[in-house]
Amino acid sequence: MERRFCTMVLGLAIVMGMAPPSPAAPAQTPTIDQSLSLSSVTRAVISPDGRLVVYQVQGTNWTDNAFETELWIATTDGSTRYPLTHAKKSSSEPVWSPDSKQIAFLSDRNGSRQIYLIAPGGGEARQLTFGDEPVKALRWSPDGKYLAFSAEPPQSKPAKERKEKYGDFEVVKGDYTMTHLWLLEVAREAVQQPPQALTEGTSFSVDDFSWSPESKRIAFSASRDPDLSSTDTFDIYVLNLGDHAVQKIVSTPGPDRNPVWSPDGSEIAYETAAGDPNFFYTNTYLAVVPSRGGASRVLTRTFDEEANLLAWSTGAIYFSALQKTASHLFRLDPKTQAIAQVSDPDPLVLSQFTCTQTCTQAAFIAAQPDTYPEVYTTALQTFKPQRLTTLGEQFKPFRLAQREVVTWTSSDGTPIEGVLFKPADFDPKKKYPLLVVIHGGPTGVDQPILRADRYYPIEQFVAKGALVLKPNYRGSAGYGQKFRALNVRNLGLGDYADILSGVDHLIAQGLVDSRRVGAMGWSQGGYISAFITTYSDRFRAVSVGAGISDWVTYYVNTDIHPFTRQYLQATPWNDPEIYRKTSPMSYIQTAKTPTLIQHGENDRRVPIPNAYELYQGLEDQGIPVKMLVYKGFGHSIDKPRQQRSILEENYAWFSRWIWGEKMPSSGSNSWVSSTRSATQ
Numbered sequence: 001m002e003r004r005f006c007t008m009v010l011g012l013a014i015v016m017g018m019a020p021p022s023p024a025a026p027a028q029t030p031t032i033d034q035s036l037s038l039s040s041v042t043r044a045v046i047s048p049d050g051r052l053v054v055y056q057v058q059g060t061n062w063t064d065n066a067f068e069t070e071l072w073i074a075t076t077d078g079s080t081r082y083p084l085t086h087a088k089k090s091s092s093e094p095v096w097s098p099d100s101k102q103i104a105f106l107s108d109r110n111g112s113r114q115i116y117l118i119a120p121g122g123g124e125a126r127q128l129t130f131g132d133e134p135v136k137a138l139r140w141s142p143d144g145k146y147l148a149f150s151a152e153p154p155q156s157k158p159a160k161e162r163k164e165k166y167g168d169f170e171v172v173k174g175d176y177t178m179t180h181l182w183l184l185e186v187a188r189e190a191v192q193q194p195p196q197a198l199t200e201g202t203s204f205s206v207d208d209f210s211w212s213p214e215s216k217r218i219a220f221s222a223s224r225d226p227d228l229s230s231t232d233t234f235d236i237y238v239l240n241l242g243d244h245a246v247q248k249i250v251s252t253p254g255p256d257r258n259p260v261w262s263p264d265g266s267e268i269a270y271e272t273a274a275g276d277p278n279f280f281y282t283n284t285y286l287a288v289v290p291s292r293g294g295a296s297r298v299l300t301r302t303f304d305e306e307a308n309l310l311a312w313s314t315g316a317i318y319f320s321a322l323q324k325t326a327s328h329l330f331r332l333d334p335k336t337q338a339i340a341q342v343s344d345p346d347p348l349v350l351s352q353f354t355c356t357q358t359c360t361q362a363a364f365i366a367a368q369p370d371t372y373p374e375v376y377t378t379a380l381q382t383f384k385p386q387r388l389t390t391l392g393e394q395f396k397p398f399r400l401a402q403r404e405v406v407t408w409t410s411s412d413g414t415p416i417e418g419v420l421f422k423p424a425d426f427d428p429k430k431k432y433p434l435l436v437v438i439h440g441g442p443t444g445v446d447q448p449i450l451r452a453d454r455y456y457p458i459e460q461f462v463a464k465g466a467l468v469l470k471p472n473y474r475g476s477a478g479y480g481q482k483f484r485a486l487n488v489r490n491l492g493l494g495d496y497a498d499i500l501s502g503v504d505h506l507i508a509q510g511l512v513d514s515r516r517v518g519a520m521g522w523s524q525g526g527y528i529s530a531f532i533t534t535y536s537d538r539f540r541a542v543s544v545g546a547g548i549s550d551w552v553t554y555y556v557n558t559d560i561h562p563f564t565r566q567y568l569q570a571t572p573w574n575d576p577e578i579y580r581k582t583s584p585m586s587y588i589q590t591a592k593t594p595t596l597i598q599h600g601e602n603d604r605r606v607p608i609p610n611a612y613e614l615y616q617g618l619e620d621q622g623i624p625v626k627m628l629v630y631k632g633f634g635h636s637i638d639k640p641r642q643q644r645s646i647l648e649e650n651y652a653w654f655s656r657w658i659w660g661e662k663m664p665s666s667g668s669n670s671w672v673s674s675t676r677s678a679t680q
Contacts (some may be wrong), residue, residue, distance in 0.1 A: 027398060028399060029459055029460060032453075032647045032648060032651070033644065035453050035457070035459065035647075036452065036454075036643055036644060037060045037640075038452040039057050040058050040372075040373065041057060041373055041374065041375055041389060041391060042056040042058050042092075043055060043093070043352055043365075044056075044352050044354065044363045045095065045096060045354045045363065046355065046362060047096050047356070048097075048099070048100050048356055048357040049099075049100040049357075050356045050360070051075065051076060052075060053363045053377060053388060054072070054073055054084065054096070054103055055071070055073075055375050055389070056069045056072075056091075056092055057069065057070055057071075057072055060640050062641070065639050065641045066089075066639060066640070067640060069092045070084075070090070071085045071091050071103070073120055073122075076361065076386075077386075078377075078386050078387070078388050081389065082122070084118065084122055085105070085107070085118070085125065087109040087125070089107065089108045090107060090108060092106055092107070093106045093138065095139060095147075097186075098140065098143070098144045100120070101120070102118070102119060102186075103118050103119070103120055104116070104117050104128070104186075105125075106135055106138065107125070108134070112131065112133065113135055114129045114134075115128040115135055115147065115184070129149070131195075132154060132155075133153070133154060134151065135149050135150070137149065140211075141211050141215040142212075142213055142214070144186070145186060146183055147184045148182070148184075148198070148211065148218055149181070149182050150179050150181055150206050150207075150209065152178070152179055152180070153178075153180060153197070176202070176225045176227065177226070178201070178204065178225070178226065180197060180205075181206050181218065181239065182195040182198060183196045183197075183198050183241070198218070198241070199220075199244075199246065204222035204235075204237070205222055205223055206221075207221045207223065208221045208257055208259060210259055210261060212261050212291070213265045216240070216241050217239060217240055217241065218238070218239045219238050219239075219259035220236075220238075220239065220259065221236055221270070223235075223255075228559050228560045229560060229562055231279070231560075231562065232255060232279065234256055234257050235248055235250055235252075236248070236270050237249065238268070247293060249289055249293040249294075250270065250287075250289050250296060252273070252275045252296075253273070254274070254275060255271075255272070255273055255279055256270055256271070256272045256273075257270060257272075258271045258309050260310075260311065260312050260317075261291070261312065262291075262334075263312065263313060267288045267289065267290055267334075268291050269286055269287070269309055269312055270289070271285070271286060271287075272284070272285050272286075272296075273285075274287065274301075278488075278566045280443075280562070280566045280567065281475065281488065281566065282481055283303075283305065283481045284307055284308070285299070285300045285303075285307060286299050286300045286307050286332065287299060300332065300337075300339065303339055304482075305322055305481075306321060306322070307330075308321060310329075310354075310355075311353075311359055313358060314358070314359075316331045316334075317331070317332040317333075317334055318331055318332070318355065320350060320351070320353055322477050322478035323478060324479060325349075325405055325445065325446070326347055326348055326478075327349045327447075327478075328342070328343045329341070329353055329362075329383075331380075342380065342383055343383055344383060347368050347448070348367075348368055349373070349447050350364050350365070350366045351364065351365050351366070352364055352365040360380060361379055363375065363388075364377075364378075367449040368449065369449060370403050370450060371392060371450060372391055372392035372451075373450075374387050374389045374391060374392060375387070375388040375389045392450070398459075399463070400424065401421040401422060401423065401424065401458065401462040401463075401468070402421070402423070402424060403421055404448065405418070405419055405420075405448055406419075406502075408501055408505035409505075410474070410501045411500075411501055412494075412497065414474060414483075414498070416474070416501065416502060417479075418469050418470055418502055419472075420468070420506075421458055421462050421467065421469075421470070422462070422467055423462050423467075428511070431511065432513065433465065433466040433512075433513055433518075434466065434467050434512040434517045434518075435461050435468050435469070435517075435518045435658070436468075436471065436502070436518070436520070437458060437469070437519075437520055437525070438473070438519065438525035438528050439525050440521065440522055440523030440524040441475065441477070441524050442473070442476065442487060442491075442495070442524045443484060444525075445476050445477045446471075454647075455545055455643065455647065456650055457651045460651055466658070467511060469506065471499050471502050473487075473494075473498040473528070474490075474495065474498055475494075475495070488567055488568075489568060489578055489582075491527075491567055491568070492531040492535070492583075493582065495528045496528065496531055500538060503538070515540065516540055516659075517539050518654050518657065518658050519539050519542050519543075520543035520544075520545065520596075520650060521544075521545060522546050523545070523547070523605070523635065524548075525547075526546050529544045529545070530542075530544045530547040530614055532593070533584065533591055533593045534584045534585065534587040534588050534590065534617075535584065535587045535590070536593070537590075537593070539593050540593070540594075541595075541596075542594070542595045542596070543595070543598070544597045544614065545599070546598070546599050546603055546605075546611075547584075547597075547606065547610065547611070548583075548584075548606055549583070549614035549617075550583045550584070550585040550610065550613055551564060551568065551579040552576075552579050552583070553609050554607070554610055555579075556572075557607035557609055558605060558607060568582065585614065588617040588620075588621060591621050591623050592623065594623065594624035595614070595626075596627075596628075597614060597615055597626070597627040598628050598646055599627070599628075599629055600629075600630050600634050600637055601629050601630060601631050601633060602634050603633070603635045604635065605634070605635035606635060611629075615627045626649075626653070628646075630642050630646075
């Protein structure tokens with residue numbers, strides 16, 4: 001059991017070493033290891049007949065240094081739940097057969113991620129595919145005969161010969177391996193026919209896909225290549241299984257993705273930028289197009305948020321969307337374009353929605369303020385959720401921070417919200433240190449629900465006697481397109497004003513010791529933290545995680561070039577001034593703030609030259625600085641031991657600079673100052 005998840009008994013994911021204390025024992029804050037060991041629900045899929053829900057539970061395998069998932073089953077009446085899979089590595093992405101008698105899923109238990117089949121009552125899973133390339137996604141045909149899946153083809157003979165002759169190298173923007181669709185007949189006998197390629201070639205790379213109701217066609221979205229910089233080339237196609245003919249039915253500027261068929265197969269709904277090339281910060285709309293091709297209709301022009309398409313049933317299209325710090329389910333009438341909110345109450349955070357064959361019942365994951373995400377079911381005619389899981393029981397032994405949504409006004413009059421974390425014994429007459437934790441994106445959003453801390457030890461900071469503020473600065477999702485566009489040609493500067501005004505708001509309320517304020521963040525949050533480090537003297541310490549230090553450095557190295565061109569509305573070559581104005585390195589000579597830098601060695605999203613540039617600049621200015629490079633990792637640090645390092649390093653860094661404690665002299669938290677560092 002040691003190499004598997006921490007203990008899970010009858011659906012109660014109680015983590016090993018986290019048993020409830022005796023009645024006399026005082027409640028304590030979870031340690032960093034306990035926080036990383038928390039199990040969580042990551043997906044919930046209701047059976048077509050509405051009787052069962054299969055869901056994923058992610059746990060921590062410390063022995064193999066991995067976060068792994070297993071599948072669980074719950075009855076929709078809440079009476080029973082039990083583990084469905086218990087194999088090495090992960091089992092994930094479950095899909096039900098139309099008769100609700102089988103579940104196909106993906107697992108890497110025998111090497112690469114392949115398709116397996118299991119009965120909902122359990123037993124031995126049967127492996128269906130045996131390729132060297134991992135399967136990316138799968139869908140069951142409505143007639144129950146086939147599984148369609150996406151994967152890259154096996155390496156070609158010319159590619160193998162080139163590697164043998166010349167060694168391993170890459171032609172930039174020339175060595176793409178396209179993702180294609182494959183068809184697998186689900187035979188009940190032991191002999192399984194090999195998968196059949198449905199698409200091939202180098203003209204597009206497949207992403208989302210779905211079956212037509214009559215099981216004779218597949219709609220899919222595809223881009224010209226798998227490069228992230230080609231996101232704007234996603235179009236909608238329809239494949240005819242009879243002759244494998246492919247027809248492009250939607251092609252507009254900006255991405256068109258996630259096709260979903262109407263119940264009668266005559267139309268296809270999809271997500272679209274509706275021709276707006278600035279899709280990184282503009283709304284995503286829902287549109288429909290005839291499945292044989294023709295004129296499209298955009299249905300959600302009046303809905304001012306990004307609509308995430310979920311399902312189409314008779315007379316209704318379902319989608320989800322953020323609403324400030326909440327997330328809700330909506331129903332759209334495709335004929336009248338009327339939109340109604342289905343889920344309530346307002347503070348609800350809902351995700352991972354799936355529905356039955358007729359969309360009369362649904363399963364989803366949801367949480368409310370100060371609660372942990374759980375699996376729920378409900379009838380869709382009247383929204384009355386029933387909880388199926390109890391993973392929140394993991395928190396019973398602990399004393400946790402209180403979460404509260406707060407509002408303030410930025411320097412230009414823009415209303416800003418954020419989530420304030422306060423100690424359980426909060427005293428409004430006391431002045432606290434303040435730590436600002438800044439989300440990425442910039443179209444991320446922070447919500448007042450319980451989550452496992454992965455990079456920043458918030459519960460431990462609060463238990464140590466700090467307030468923690470998570471600001472939803474301009475550009476955050478959930479507040480409409482105009483708000484998301486407020487940092488266009490205003491990155492760093494506008495973000496900083498929003499954060500500083502939040503700090504000043506809490507200081508004015510008498511809650512914060514202005515001499516002990518720190519900031520930290522990852523990705524876009526790391527960029528804003530780097531901007532704070534060089535632009536401001538208001539913060540006592542900063543931590544920069546995978547952050548941008550110079551927009552030119554970022555632009556020429558990143559794997560997502562359109563991001564910069566859209567937000568700065570220029571390249572470095574035709575408007576160098578906007579790149580200078582918004583870059584932290586432009587202000588390096590005024591930097592005064594002790595800074596911790598953390599970065600993945602192989603980060604392509606925010607390439608590591610950004611980290612080295614900031615490190616060298618701070619060192620040249622004599623600023624206390626420490627940099628950690630996580631070997632073999634990209635933009636996300638996704639293994640528990642390395643996340644432990646990140647959390648401990650941040651805890652030690654702010655303990656040193658905010659609380660004045662001595663840094664450890666050995667281990668991952670050792671800190672050696674530059675020979676030209678300022679006096680500690």
